[in-house]
Amino acid sequence: MNRTTQTKRTTIYDLAELAGTSASAVSAVLNGNWKKRRISAKLAEKITKLAEEQGYALNMQASVLRRDRSKIIGMIVPKYDNRYFGSIVEQFEALARARGLFPIITCTMRDPALELEAARAMLSYQVDCLVATGATDPDRVMDLCAAAGVRTINLDLPGSHAPSVISDNYGGALELTRRVLANCEKEYGEKTPLLFVGGRGTDHNTMERVRGFRDAHAEAGVTVDEALVQTCGYAPEKAENAMRQLAERTSDLPRGMFVNSTISLEGVMRWIRRSGHYADRVPQLGCFDWDPFVAMLGDHIEMVRQDVPKMLDAVFGIIDSGATDITVVQIPPIVEKIG
Amino acid sequence: MNRTTQTKRTTIYDLAELAGTSASAVSAVLNGNWKKRRISAKLAEKITKLAEEQGYALNMQASVLRRDRSKIIGMIVPKYDNRYFGSIVEQFEALARARGLFPIITCTMRDPALELEAARAMLSYQVDCLVATGATDPDRVMDLCAAAGVRTINLDLPGSHAPSVISDNYGGALELTRRVLANCEKEYGEKTPLLFVGGRGTDHNTMERVRGFRDAHAEAGVTVDEALVQTCGYAPEKAENAMRQLAERTSDLPRGMFVNSTISLEGVMRWIRRSGHYADRVPQLGCFDWDPFVAMLGDHIEMVRQDVPKMLDAVFGIIDSGATDITVVQIPPIVEKIG
DNA sequence: AATTCTTGCTTCATCGATTGAGCAAGCATG
DNA sequence: CATGCTTGCTCAATCGATGAAGCAAGAATT
Incomplete structure (x- = not known):
């Protein structure tokens, strides 16, 4: 035999x-x-x-072909180059498996065309449900899925055609900005407007964070300098570029900065070290997202850590309940203690 | 309509x-x-x-059921919590898609049981080929696949039942250890044995890195202190524990360390900062793996960056050629310049 | 003894795409 | 005019698993 x-x-x-x-x-x-x-x-x-x-x-292909539900659940995710998306994917896989679902994940490199292509591929594989994480154009993905009768949920960035689970970006940004402003005052004895750098001006999260950034300034009686709101994109090179161009325009660089992701922070830090512009006094930083090594970079950096376990519990709560009403669940992020 | x-x-x-x-x-x-x-x-x-x-x-299910090849390619990967595996997965997806293959990836959390379960699931989904990345027990995965007539390739950790693509761990460790020893001498004017911390004593990569570590010591005329070879596992807590226990045994802590992964480094750094044992003089560090923020931690840390693009080119080279002979391709890692 | 119920199976259509085999119409060739 | 070739399709079997419907044998009921 x-x-x-x-x-x-x-x-x-x-x-x-x-x-x-x-x-x-x-x-x-x-x-x-x-x-x-x-x-x-x-x-x-x-x-x-x-x-x-x-x-x-x-043979799952044969089995799925015959059954009405595939028990396959899809996720699209922008990148694997940071702890935030990394833990989202780890959690997603674990929770899916715990429910007897088979997770398939595609990394779209923040490319809207790839997002759609990936969504189409997942529909071809008969996913029962698709979670669009940080999608640039979530509503087009949703429409595609809706036409095929597939449920969808937005994660990280909200959409208007399906339920969404996101961080409380406004609240997180408000608190983060407060802290950076406070650190600036403590360190330099003066309240000056901060720089906002990174993210896309068109995405909901960035807009909300800018709103929190503005409100924290207002609270502190500091006027926001509009030239210092640099939503230049997430990539390190883009943040680095934005810094360089800013330095070319001004000699009076901001004392503190709100950096919109760890990946943007990578570019900002690189520029700071290479340009030597901050050689005499380090800028006070705030980073929207957490990374263990950033935490070790020094006590001039504050971080906001998005609550991934709670976010994914909320996602699977929606999936389990079968709810399809278009709501936005906001999960408060955690403001990390320094050190 | x-x-x-x-x-x-x-x-x-x-x-x-x-x-x-x-x-x-x-x-x-x-x-x-x-x-x-x-x-x-x-x-x-x-x-x-x-x-x-x-x-x-x-309907891919129907299509795959009928065809002889599914054009689905699977990968199992231990974790998403570091840049190394993150970039492996990103590259894998891109190269697979470029070949018209559909990638499915499962994160196994370094759990051998999950590795097998994930492999079994992938076989059920009729993968044409499975890449086992950093598998704890690659040969069992390979046997499972071989019984189903599915090709496999080992990545990161080698196996003896299928072709493998790995880093030149010995060479990388040799060079890394040399540099840390040199930094110690420059900084402290003395050549003392380094600490090796992190990784599993049973895995091939760790053994090869220890071998490089030993040979670099021998070259420099330094005797390795066997009590300082701590292959305690990869998790940060394990590295942290190893450090604590070491400090309990000795008052004379090593001047330099070889840390076997960024994730172990996380634990080591945490311990260094919390314990205060190195408050007066920082230890010279070497980390086998690269992370952008680690690079910014200071010039007392050297890093070895595994050459992910070359590794994945090699993997797909084997896939494209259809080769099945059991070879081990070693890709030289890149020793990063400080700063 | 005749009827109904239960147990333990088998038969067969089906899911949707693929592909070898075949067929009819048109055209060319001898 | 008969034959063969080309073009442009259609037919039907098939991949492997599933489940409704059905059937035969034995047990229980009247």
């Missing part, structure tokens, strides 16, 4: 023949509803044993 | 009916081999247009 090189995989028909029974019985036994189908315990055991011996593996 | 809520998805049969032709013709047109099947350009165009209008999406 040992095939050295198994050209064809074992199917339920092979097992049926070996057990002297029908494929239907084998199927019923192996997918667990043999009691419902009145298969004897004796036959069930025999089939189970045979399946084990033969190293039988269900 | 507008269904508000599309209960059933559009199939080739629907399109055939709309076009007044056969499902066979529709299939041929949509999967691109209509020339081979002598379908007229006129009909092809008509079908293509209809498919677009109807928002037709191929």
Whole structure:
């Protein structure tokens, strides 16, 4: 019974023949509803044993084709280059598996075209549900899925065509800005407007964070300098560029900065070290997102950590409940203690 | 022709009916081999247009079931909490897509049981090929796949049942250790044995890195202190624990350390800052793996960056060539310049 | 003894796409 | 005019799993 090189995989028909029974019985036994189908315990055991011996593996493509629900759940995610998205994906996989769902994830490199292409591919694989994380154009993805009758949920960035789970960006930004302003005052004895750098001016999160940034300034009686609101994109190079251009225009650089992601912070820090502009006195920084090594960079950096476990609990709460009403759940982020 | 809520998805049969032709013709047109099947350009165009209008999406389950190759490629990966695995996954997806393959990735949390479960799931989804990245027990995964006639490739950690692509761990560790020893001498004027911390004593990479570590000591005429070889696991807590216990045993802590991954470095750095043991003079560090913020932590840290693009080129080179001979390709890592 | 019920299966259509085989019409060739 | 070739399609089997419907044998009921 040992095939050295198994050209064809074992199917339920092979097992049926070996057990002297029908494929239907084998199927019923192996997918667990043999009691419902009145298969004897004796036959069930025999089939189970045979399946084990033969190293039988269900052909999911065939199974899914026949069933109404695929139990496949998709996620699109922009990048894997930071702890935030990394932990989102880890949590997503764990929670999906815990529910007997098979997660498939595609990284779209923040490219709207790839987002759509990936969503289309997932629809072809018959996903039951698609979570769009940080999608540049979530509503187009949603429409595509809606046309195929597939549920969707927005994560990180909200959309208007499906339920969304996001951080409380305004609240987080408000508190983060407060702290940076306070640090500036403590350190330099003066309240001056901060720089806002990174993110896309058109995305909801960035807009909300800018709003929190403005309100914290207002609270502190500081006027925001509009030339210092630099929503230049997330990539390190873009943040670096923005800094360089700013330095070319002004000699009086801001004492503190609100940096809109760890990945933008990478560019900002690089510029700070290379340009030497802040050689005499370090700028007070705030970063919207957490990274363990950033935390070690010094006590001039404050961070806001988005609450990934709570966010994913909310996502699966929506999935489990079957809710489809277009709500936006806001999860408060955690403002990290320094050190 | 507008269904508000599309209960059933559009199939080739629907399109055939709309076009007044056969499902066979529709299939041929949509999967691109209509020339081979002598379908007229006129009909092809008509079908293509209809498919677009109807928002037709191929049912991959049905397609894969019928075809001999699924064009699905699987990868298992330990964690998403560091730049190394993050960039591996990003590259893997990009290269797979460029070849018309659909990548599915599962994160196994460094759990051997999950590795096997994930591999089994991928086999059920009919992957054509499976890349096992940093697998704890690669050979069991390979055997499972071999029984199903699925090709496999080891990445990051080698196995003995399939081709492997790994870093030149020995060479990287040798050079890294040299540099840390040199930095120690420059800084403290003395050559003392370094600490090796992190990784699993049983995994190939860690053993090779320890070997490089030893040889660099020998070269420099320094005797390795066996009590300072702490292959305690990768997790930050484990590294932190190892440091604490070491400090309890000795008052004379090592001047320099070889840290076996960024994730272990996280624990080491945490301990250094919290314990205050190195308050007077920072230890010279070397980290096997790269992280942008670690690079900014100061010039007392050297890093080795594994060459992910080259590694993945090698992986897909093997896949494209169809080679199955059990070789180990070693890719030299890049030793980063400080700053 | 005749009827109904239960148990333990088997048969067969089905999911949607693919593809070898075949067929009819048109054209060219001898 | 008969034959063969080309063009442009259609037919039907198939991939593997699923589950409604059905059937035969035995047990229980009247």
